[in-house]
Amino acid sequence: xxxxxxxxxxxxxxxxxxxxxxxxxxxxxxxxxxxxxxxxxxxxxxxxxxxxxxxxxxxxxxxxxxxxxxxxxxxxxxxxxxxxxxxxxxxxxxxxxxxxxxxxxxxxxxxxxxxxxxxxxxxxxxxxxxxxxxxxxxxxxxxxxxxxxxxxxxxxxxxxxxxxxxxxxxxxxxxxxxxxxxxxxxxxxxxxxxxxxxxxxxxxxxxxxxxxxxxxxxxxxxxxxxxxxxxxxxxxxxxxxxxxxxxxxxxxxxxxxxxxxxxxxxxxxxxxxxxxxxxxxxxxxxxxxxxxxxxxxxxxxxxxxxxxxxxxxxxxxxxxxxxxxxxxxxxxxxxxxxxxxxxxxxxxxxxxxxxxxxxxxxxxxxxxxxxxxxxxxxxxxxxxxxxxxxxxxxxxxxxxxxxxxxxxxxxxxxxxxxxxxxxxxxxxxxxxxxxxxxxxxxxxxxxxxxxxxxxxxxxxxxxxxxxxxxxxxxxxxxxxxxxxxxxxxxxxxxxxxxxxxxxxxxxxxxxxxxxxxxxxxxxxxxxxxxxxxxxxxxxxxxxxxxxxxxxxxxxxxxxxxxxxxxxxxxxxxxxxxxxxxxxxxxxxxxx
Amino acid sequence: xxxxxxxxxxxxxxxxxxxxxxxxxxxxxxxxxxxxxxxxxxxxxxxxxxxxxxxxxxxxxxxxxxxxxxxxxxxxxxxxxxxxxxxxxxxxxxxxxxxxxxxxxxxxxxxxxxxxxxxxxxxxxxxxxxxxxxxxxxxxxxxxxxxxxxxxxxxxxxxxxxxxxxxxxxxxxxxxxxxxxxxxxxxxxxxxxxxxxxxxxxxxxxxxxxxxxxxxxxxxxxxxxxxxxxxxxxxxxxxxxxxxxxxxxxxxxxxxxxxxxxxxxxxxxxxxxxxxxxxxxxxxxxxxxxxxxxx
Numbered sequence: 001x002x003x004x005x006x007x008x009x010x011x012x013x014x015x016x017x018x019x020x021x022x023x024x025x026x027x028x029x030x031x032x033x034x035x036x037x038x039x040x041x042x043x044x045x046x047x048x049x050x051x052x053x054x055x056x057x058x059x060x061x062x063x064x065x066x067x068x069x070x071x072x073x074x075x076x077x078x079x080x081x082x083x084x085x086x087x088x089x090x091x092x093x094x095x096x097x098x099x100x101x102x103x104x105x106x107x108x109x110x111x112x113x114x115x116x117x118x119x120x121x122x123x124x125x126x127x128x129x130x131x132x133x134x135x136x137x138x139x140x141x142x143x144x145x146x147x148x149x150x151x152x153x154x155x156x157x158x159x160x161x162x163x164x165x166x167x168x169x170x171x172x173x174x175x176x177x178x179x180x181x182x183x184x185x186x187x188x189x190x191x192x193x194x195x196x197x198x199x200x201x202x203x204x205x206x207x208x209x210x211x212x213x214x215x216x217x218x219x220x221x222x223x224x225x226x227x228x229x230x231x232x233x234x235x236x237x238x239x240x241x242x243x244x245x246x247x248x249x250x251x252x253x254x255x256x257x258x259x260x261x262x263x264x265x266x267x268x269x270x271x272x273x274x275x276x277x278x279x280x281x282x283x284x285x286x287x288x289x290x291x292x293x294x295x296x297x298x299x300x301x302x303x304x305x306x307x308x309x310x311x312x313x314x315x316x317x318x319x320x321x322x323x324x325x326x327x328x329x330x331x332x333x334x335x336x337x338x339x340x341x342x343x344x345x346x347x348x349x350x351x352x353x354x355x356x357x358x359x360x361x362x363x364x365x366x367x368x369x370x371x372x373x374x375x376x377x378x379x380x381x382x383x384x385x386x387x388x389x390x391x392x393x394x395x396x397x398x399x400x401x402x403x404x405x406x407x408x409x410x411x412x413x414x415x416x417x418x419x420x421x422x423x424x425x426x427x428x429x430x431x432x433x434x435x436x437x438x439x440x441x442x443x444x445x446x447x448x449x450x451x452x453x454x455x456x457x458x459x460x461x462x463x464x465x466x467x468x469x470x471x472x473x474x475x476x477x478x479x480x481x482x483x484x485x486x487x488x489x490x491x492x493x494x495x496x497x498x499x500x501x502x503x504x505x506x507x508x509x510x511x512x513x514x515x516x517x518x519x520x521x522x523x524x525x526x527x528x529x530x531x532x533x534x535x536x537x538x539x540x541x542x543x544x545x546x547x548x549x550x551x552x553x554x555x556x557x558x559x560x561x562x563x564x565x566x567x568x569x570x571x572x573x574x575x576x577x578x579x580x581x582x583x584x585x586x587x588x589x590x591x
Numbered sequence: 592x593x594x595x596x597x598x599x600x601x602x603x604x605x606x607x608x609x610x611x612x613x614x615x616x617x618x619x620x621x622x623x624x625x626x627x628x629x630x631x632x633x634x635x636x637x638x639x640x641x642x643x644x645x646x647x648x649x650x651x652x653x654x655x656x657x658x659x660x661x662x663x664x665x666x667x668x669x670x671x672x673x674x675x676x677x678x679x680x681x682x683x684x685x686x687x688x689x690x691x692x693x694x695x696x697x698x699x700x701x702x703x704x705x706x707x708x709x710x711x712x713x714x715x716x717x718x719x720x721x722x723x724x725x726x727x728x729x730x731x732x733x734x735x736x737x738x739x740x741x742x743x744x745x746x747x748x749x750x751x752x753x754x755x756x757x758x759x760x761x762x763x764x765x766x767x768x769x770x771x772x773x774x775x776x777x778x779x780x781x782x783x784x785x786x787x788x789x790x791x792x793x794x795x796x797x798x799x800x801x802x803x804x805x806x807x808x809x810x811x812x813x814x815x816x817x818x819x820x821x822x823x824x825x826x827x828x829x830x831x832x833x834x835x836x837x838x839x840x841x842x843x844x845x846x847x848x849x850x851x852x853x854x855x856x857x858x859x860x861x862x863x864x865x866x867x868x869x870x871x872x873x874x875x876x877x878x879x880x881x882x883x884x885x886x
Contacts, residue, residue, distance in 0.1 A: 059685040061692075103864075106872030109880040113628060113688070114867060117822055121864040124815070128856035241811065245692050252689060287700040293693030294675050297686050394878040409877055 008312065009177060012260055016173070020166045024159055033158045037230050039270035040165035045223025046251050046262035047172040048216035051179065053248070054256035055188040056212035058108070061116040062123030063220055063247050064239035066096040070221030072130065075142040075234035085149045089225040093218040100217030104210040111195075115213065123244060131236040141235025148229035165226050169263055172219050175455045176259035179215075182454040182461060183440075183447050183468070184208065190430045190441045197428035200390060201508055202416035202445035211451050220247075242286070249293040255305025264305055342403065342419075342511035342543030343368040344389065349398035351381075351388055358384040360567040361398070366512070366560070371534065371544040373554040373575075376564035377587060382547045383425060385564070386516055389545075390422055391415045403511065417445045421510030423501045425517040425547070429489040435500050436485035439472035442507030446471070475503040479533060495526040502533065512543045519550045531556050555579065563587070595726035600848035601841055602727045606802065607816075608840020609740035610636060613795045614817025615824065615836035616747060617788030622826045623764030625781045626684055630691040631671060633814020634698040635664040635789045639796025640805030641702050644711035653714060657797045661790045667698065668789025672782055695814065702807040713800035732801045739798050743791055744833060751829060760784065764827060816840070819863045 024033050045067060052058050073092030077083035083091070103122060107114050131139045148155050148164065155161045179185050187208055190198040195205050228234045246269065254265020272292065276285045300307060347363040359381040366372035374382050387393045389400055391412040400408045407415050416422075421442070430438050447468055449461045476482045479499040481492075489497050498518060505513055515534070519527045527550060534557050538544055548554050554561065554575065561578040563571040565587040571578050578584055614632050621629040642660030647653055675690050715732040722731055751757035759780055762770040771777050796805070796813075803809070816839050824832030839859055846858035871880070 053685065057683075057685070059688065103868065106868050108871070110871050110875065111881075113685075114871070116628075116685075116688070117818075118864060118867045120815075121819075121860045121867065125857060125860040125864060128854075128860060132851075132853045132857075242696070245689075245696065248689050249693070252686065283700050283703050286696055287704075290693045290696030290700060293696065294690050297682075297690045297693070298675065298679050391878060392881060411878060412881070 016260070016263070017170070020170075024162055030158060033162050034230070035270060035274050037158065037162050037165050038227070039267045040162065040169050041223055041226035041230055042247070042250065042270060043223075043263040043266035044165070044168045044172055044226055045216075045220040046247060046254065046266045047169065047176050047259060048219030048262070049247055049251045050254075050256060050259055050262040051176055051188075051212045052216040053251060054258075054261070055180075055185065055192065056209045057192045058209055058213065059113060059116045059248070060119040060213070060216070061248070062119035062121065062241075062244050063216070064224075064241075064244040065119055065123035065126055066100065066217040066220035067224030067227065067239040067243070068123065068126050068130070068236075069096040069099060069217075070224030071228040071234045071239060072136060072142075073221075074225035074228050075145045076136070078146050079142055079144055084152060085146065085225075085229060086151065089222055092225050093221040096217045096221035097214045100214045101210065104213040108209040108213065109206050115209075120241075120244070123239075123241070127236045127240065137235070139236060141233055141238070143233045145228055145232045145234060147232075148226070161229070165230075168222055168226065172222075173259055173263060175215070176262070178455055178457040179451075180259055182457075183444060183449055183465070184211070184451060184454050186433065186437055186441055187444060188212065189432050189437075193430040193432050194428045196392065196412075197424065197430065198441070199392075199412035200416055200422050200424075200428075201442045201504060202413050203441065204413045215451070215455075242289075245293070246289065249289065249296065251303075253292070253296040253300075253303055255303030255307075255309075258303070258305035258309065261303050261305035264308075265303065268304060342541075344420075344512055344543070344545060345401045346385075346389070347399050347401075349385065349388060349400065350396045351384055351393060352396055357567050359388065359564075362564065362567070362569050363398070364562045364569060364572055366543060366545045368543050369538075369541060370559040371538050371546060371557050372560045372562065373546045373548055373558035374562050374564065375548060375551070375554055379566075380564040381567040382564055383516060384567075386422065386514055386547065389415075389514065390420065416508060419509065419511035420514065421505035421508040421512070422514040423498070423505050423516060423518055425520060427489075427497050427501060429497055429500055429504075431488065431490055433488075434485065435481065435487055435489060435492070436469070436472055436476065438489060438500055439475050439503045439507050440468050442475070442504035443468045443471050443509075445508060472503075472507055475506045476500075478506060478536075479503045495522050498522065498530075499533075502537075506537065510542055512545065513537065515544065515546045515548075517547050517549060519548060519553050527553055551579075596848070597845075598725040598727040599729075600845050602724060602729055602733070604841035604844025605837065606729070606733050606736050606799070606840070607844065608837040609736050610795045610799050610813055610836075611816045611820050611840050612833040612836030613740060613743060613791055614813050615820030615832035616744070616829055617792055618817055618821035619764075619824055619826055619829050619832045620747075620760065620784045620788055621781075622821070624760055624767075624777060624784045625672075625676065626767055627676060627687045627691065628818075628821075628826070629671075629785075629788075630688065630814060630818070631668075631695040631698060632788065632792060633812070633817055634695050634702075634810035635668060635792035636796035636799075636813040637702060637805070637807060637810030638664050638667060638698065639793030639798075640713065640800035640803075640809060641706045641711060641796075641807060642793065643797035643800060644713045644805040645706055647713055648711070653716060656713075657794070660797045661793045664793025664796075665786045665790035668785040669782060671789075672785040676781075677778075695810065699807060699810060702810075706805075706807060708807065710804040710806045711800075712804055713797065715801040716798075730802055732798075736795075736798050736802070739794065743794065747791075747829070756780075756783065816843075816859060819859060822863065823866070 023036055049063055052060060070092035073095060074088045077088035078085050103118055107118050130136050136142060148161050155164060187203045190203060191205050191208060199205050250265035250269035251262055253268055255261025273285060276288045344366040349359055349362045351359040376382055388395055391410055395408050399406060402418060402420060405418060447464050449464055453461055473482055476485055479502055481496060481499055484492055489500055519530055522530060531553055558575050561575050562569060563578060563584050570583045570587060571581045614636060617632045639660045642663045643656045646656035646659045671694050675694055676687060679687055716735050717731055720731045721728050751761060759775045762775055763777060817836055819839055820836030821832045823835030843855045843859045847855040
């Protein structure tokens with residue numbers, strides 16, 4: 001599978017280089033080379049935008065704000081301060097990234113269209129401020145920007161500038177592809193599929209979004225700088241709201257889920273714009289762009305790159321089934337922590353939703369190395385309690401301690417990083433990743449390659465990936481699913497999907513595993529096998545806290561049972577004792 | 592501080608604020624029933640102004656021209672929903688939102704093609720006179736804007752709070768999915784809300800046009816400022832959105848008057864950015880941020 005993908009990317013790269021190199025040889029008149037430069041200048045920014053919208057799922061309506069930053073820095077530095085254009089371009093990109101970090105860091109914690117609003121506000125604010133500044137030439141802007149240059153060598157020929165521009169695009173694409181193929185790309189896809197599940201395996205959702213915002217801001221700034229050296233003037237209305245919309249349209253038209261889609265979209269967009277402009281009908285350009293936005297989004301939400309990839313797949317035939325990992329030794333799954341480290345203690349935990357006391361003053365301990373079952377009728381507050389332990393809800397009162405840490409205020413990814421894994425009642429697999437990649441996400445906290453190493457694809461990154469892959473295959477083998485490694489979760493029967501989730505949680509090397517109704521939806525045989533699996537996991541030294549309705553399963557595996565009813569603990573003890581408790585019996589049978 | 596000057600700035604700000612408030616309300620209602628931020632919202636204000644101006648120029652009596660403009664706003668909004676949103680209901684939200692930006696561009700340019708680039712005038716409903724209120728001098732038409740806004744807001748809140756339709760809309764705003772399961776036809780509701788907000792915005796545009804002139808570009812400004820109002824209402828609360836819209840109108844008018852007209856937008860957009868940063872950075876931290884959503 002990896003080989004197939006690498007082959008496809010290689011072919012795409014060869015095609016890209018050939019087309020870019022050949023274009024000016026075929027279309028050699030000055031106007032068309034200029035169009036090629038304009039397309040490249042836009043594409044340098046749209047590649048980053050794919051990372052932001054397509055990968056991090058953050059719509060920035062004011063992305064052109066960073067083109068403004070790059071454009072003004074380049075224009076001012078080269079006309080007023082006598083800087084080298086390349087130095088100015090880099091300075092602009094750094095400033096844009098700093099700005100993106102300052103804005104992204106606080107607001108990307110919040111969900112929804114918040115970045116869309118904040119980036120739009122930033123762009124409009126920049127325009128409103130800059131068009132009043134004497135120093136930046138007010139609404140007229142800064143004329144006389146020199147041609148681009150590299151290390152003091154002025155690129156007097158447009159052809160040279162064309163190639164330099166597309167070299168920037170190529171660099172952006174390489175960075176994008178490297179991120180895509182790394183743990184960061186995998187984490188981003190996981191976030192796009194389910195933020196809740198992503199954070200449950202220790203992925204810092206906010207951090208990844210901020211990183212993509214910062215990278216895309218840097219690329220947008222470079223795009224702005226290149227555009228300004230092409231236009232030879234910078235003003236407050238070159239990158240206006242309409243331009244922001246154009247970038248969005250271009251990226252979506254090119255294909256959001258493909259790094260190539262950014263470059264493709266910008267090229268298509270500029271080509272159509274030039275054709276319409278040459279038709280010479282006033283306002284037609286804006287109307288065509290508006291219609292194009294609507295049409296493309298309604299007709300091909302996966303964009304042009306999606307069409308090309310689909311066609312290529314049909315030509316190549318269905319991908320070969322993944323090579324199963326070959327003969328390999330017995331499972332090597334082990335728990336990270338020493339057994340005693342896995343104890344979970346709750347005291348006085350409470351949570352209300354409005355007037356409903358979902359969990360009320362609940363305290364119990366899940367002893368290290370044991371299997372504790374949390375049972376209770378529907379609506380007893382079991383899942384709410386899990387969400388409180390895992391950090392998805394703030395506590396109203398009480399404390400949660402794990403292995404000596406107070407985890408009552410930590411975020412889900414921080415809790416996962418301490419070695420608490422979980423599975424979900426309603427499966428939360430990453431549908432856009434293969435089974436193997438799902439499990440590899442589970443190992444996220446054990447990998448360390450940062451965004452810079454990943455972008456440059458240092459050799460250490462490859463070694464780490466190989467280790468992660470081996471670890472994930474071990475976990476899949478442990479649950480008996482190594483043959484399904486290359487398939488997508490939706491292709492598996494339901495029972496197997498449950499096992500994939502367990503394997504993903506195991507890849508975390510948890511000291512404590514929280515399982516939310518793992519038997520729900522399973523038949524009797526599958527439930528028996530699940531019981532064996534739970535015991536096997538426990539034998540590895542993993543402490544287990546289990547929510548379950550299936551009393552037979554609970555009685556079969558649990559060392560200790562806690563019963564919740566209407567949000568309160570009504571009984572606790574060994575299974576046989578709890579089973580005879582009159583309060584428990586009446587809660588289950590009703591009074 | 593001279594009260595008359597203050598009053599002059601504040602009241603003229605209140606007038607544009609009325610339009611922002613109606614647009615903000617439209618944003619919130621459309622968002623609640625369809626999940627989509629409709630960025631074409633402001634364009635219907637522009638359609639109202641340009642439509643009324645063109646129809647009045649044809650010689651139609653003013654009330655008929657205004658009614659025609661309102662009908663145009665409502666019909667276009669319904670067409671927008673049917674043609675560009677209904678087919679992509681299953682697509683990711685940001686795709687649907689981006690489509691509304693495309694629709695806004697089409698409406699804007701369509702208005703240029705039909706009405707031209709120059710600002711158009713709409714005659715005031717009751718003459719060119721002025722009134723003195725709180726030591727400020729305002730055109731008589733201002734009273735129509737205030738009155739009409741009050742009427743529309745009262746009608747909207749009556750609809751929301753006192754009718755089955757309103758209850759259904761509010762149910763959608765609390766939990767769209769659950770509301771659908773309870774048998775609320777969100778499809779039909781979405782159409783009704785689009786028609787109402789398109790018509791309301793167009794009426795606002797027609798009434799304010801005698802003061803501001805009708806301009807093909809105006810929709811962008813009304814849309815953005817109404818959008819900011821809706822953000823202050825967290826895209827949930829119609830009341831807060833209306834208050835936010837009114838406040839933006841007043842504040843930007845005061846900023847324009849006391850500082851410089853050029854800094855009118857700086858204040859509005861700067862306030863928005865600071866508000867968002869504070870909300871994310873200071874007021875919502877830790878786990879609470881996970882439960883927070885901007886819509």
